[in-house]
């Protein structure tokens with residue numbers, strides 16, 4: 001059999017061009033996608049990112065790659081603390097709750113589970129060790145319990161976003177923190193404020209800045225050098241730029257081969273904005289439309305292009321998904337007609353078979369399955385349920401001829417036959 005080609009191209013945000021994908025190790029891919037900050041329900045912009053990278057994950061697996069897919073949860077952050085204070089809830093409990101809600105959304109959208117889903121609060125040691133290493137390498141400094149990354153000591157700062165340091169002066173619109181050596185320096189560790197969650201560190205009690213978590217967790221799960229790092233385009237600056245600076249400052253061998261970024265979602269042709277209340281959560285959409293309609297809508301546009309969400313577009317996607325299911329139902333109806341059966345007949349047979357299996361009358365249960373298979377109806381056991389679908393009619397004599405009697409229990413043999 002001809003070997004399946006594993007060659008494909010990716011657009012690399014670092015080089016700004018399409019490149020033939022070459023993994024660092026043959027047959028293996030390490031992929032890190034920035035996850036959500038879990039303080040509320042996720043919006044459809046999140047759905048777009050994770051559906052796009054789910055397709056990439058599935059495609060890499062389809063090509064035969066062994067993929068380690070890491071997607072983090074930010075479970076300690078200013079927004080989480082603020083929201084928890086508003087609701088009078090413990091920040092960890094709040095973020096834990098919304099991690100679960102996010103996972104439910106991902107399951108509804110039929111996104112496969114990543115290999116690892118690390119949470120920041122479970123990786124404090126890795127984060128503190130990386131900050132200590134960056135300080136040791138002369139690229140960060142501690143002031144009054146805070147630790148800042150020194151952008152002046154990062155010669156490649158701006159390599160991904162194309163921004164120049166002088167464009168990044170934080171002092172133009174906000175008061176510059178006088179303790180920073182350069183206004184563009186950013187926090188690796190934040191000294192604890194009253195009432196905030198805190199962890200001990202060599203620089204005093206506090207918590208990590210946002211960017212350091214992805215450098216530390218990607219290095220922990222994928223080492224300092226790996227294949228693909230992705231997220232939304234809004235993460236290019238400052239998040240991914242800062243990640244590169246930190247990772248290279250901690251380890252000179254740090255290298256990510258492909259940076260991938262998905263495009264924005266607009267809502268009725270305007271930028272989605274939480275502050276303007278111009279956004280939809282995934283849950284708001286999936287309460288009214290099938291999650292696959294949302295998935296279908298999101299995948300209707302190239303992942304790097306902007307996509308505009310509107311009720312008319314989701315209606316069109318919903319119609320398309322309905323059409324697919326409707327055709328499947330017609331296919332089932334025709335199969336019943338060819339087999340001279342009604343759906344009730346099949347459901348009754350399924351019930352009889354279940355009872356026979358419960359009573360350990362396996363020859364009877366196999367007979368029921370074989371009879372249906374001969375009429376072009378295949379039974380499939382999905383968990384504790386049995387469902388049916390059309391199949392090529394299999395004559396009983398053929399079933400006996402085709403399956404050696406001594407290999408599997410008879411009821412397993414018929415599964416093998418009808419599922420061909």
Ligand SMILES: [Zn+2]
Pocket residue numbers: 033034035214239
């Ligand atoms: Zn990240």
